[in-house]
Amino acid sequence: MxxxxxxxxxxxxxxxxxxxxxxxxxxxxxxxxxxxxxxxxxxxxxxxxxxxxxxxxxxxxxxxxxxxxxxxxxxxxxxxxxxxxxxxxxxxxxDVRVRPDPVDLALQYVPDLSEQELRDAIDARRQALLANLAMMQQEHRTARPYLTGLEPMLFEHNLARLRAEIAWHEALLEELPTLLADT
Missing domain, CATH: 1.10.10.10 (Winged helix-like DNA-binding domain superfamily/Winged helix DNA-binding domain)
Known part of the structure; x- marks a missing residue:
């Protein structure tokens, strides 16, 4: 495709x-x-x-x-x-696919980073995702009166994906001390 x-x-x-x-x-x-x-x-x-x-x-x-x-x-x-x-x-x-995120590969090779350096990197990604979400929500608010057909659901699909990514990053940050202790 x-x-x-x-x-x-x-x-x-x-x-x-x-x-x-x-x-x-x-x-x-x-x-x-x-x-x-x-x-x-x-x-x-x-x-x-x-x-x-x-x-x-x-x-x-x-x-x-x-x-x-x-x-x-x-x-x-x-x-x-x-x-x-x-x-x-x-x-x-x-075609149903969720594209691999290179962060998954990178996270396999972080033993040289301190917990704080890793936390900062993950939080920077989370902040970028939050900014993308805010931008997409603003785009949605602006476009909403003009959306027709399936277009409202296309926005919802992207918003849901961003929210899921943010939730994963937040869970990773929360679990990070325990996960690093296991290595």
């Missing part, structure tokens, strides 16, 4: 032909970086690769906003792209 491919094909299927900058703006508007691994800047490369395999096609080149603005290539989804969209969507709905 390719998240960027799924996003671009979905946007083109839903909104019709668009140029890369419009697709990038849609990604920013949808805040895709909050709930996927998609980076808006990578979407141009995705478009070019999908053109090579005939999932999208160039329908025109246009220049907007006056003579100084760059030419923009407008893409449309092809029939092959619509078939790929269904494959990507169905794969994403079936």
């Amino acid at each position: 390719n998240s960027a491919r799924l996003f671009v094909l979905s946007i083109l299927a839903r909104r019709g032909p668009m140029h890369g900058y419009q697709i990038r703006q849609e990604a920013k508007l949808d805040r895709t970086e909050l709930w996927t691994d998609i980076k808006p800047g990578s979407l141009y490369n995705v478009l070019h690769r999908m053109e090579q395999v005939n999932f999208v096609e160039v329908v025109r080149t246009e220049r907007g906003g006056g003579g100084n603005s760059p030419e923009r290539t407008v893409y449309a989804i092809t029939d092959e792209g619509r078939a790929e969209l269904l494959i990507q969507r169905d794969a994403a709905l079936r």
Whole structure:
């Protein structure tokens, strides 16, 4: 499953032909970086690769906003792209995975750290997660009046994941003295 491919094909299927900058703006508007691994800047490369395999096609080149603005290539989804969209969507709905967190590996190799150094590192992660949670909650409050369909539950999914991570870090901090005594 390719998240960027799924996003671009979905946007083109839903909104019709668009140029890369419009697709990038849609990604920013949808805040895709909050709930996927998609980076808006990578979407141009995705478009070019999908053109090579005939999932999208160039329908025109246009220049907007006056003579100084760059030419923009407008893409449309092809029939092959619509078939790929269904494959990507169905794969994403079936694919259940919780990505490994590198902290789990790092925690296996901390005997050279004092308890306080380890506590500080874990607490810094917890603080970063709390900041992410606060930001996501603010995004949710701002977006709430405009959310439709399944969008409210997408926010809830991300909020729940952040809360679970925070709870795990807090439990680790609480148990740390006992866990380190066992080593």
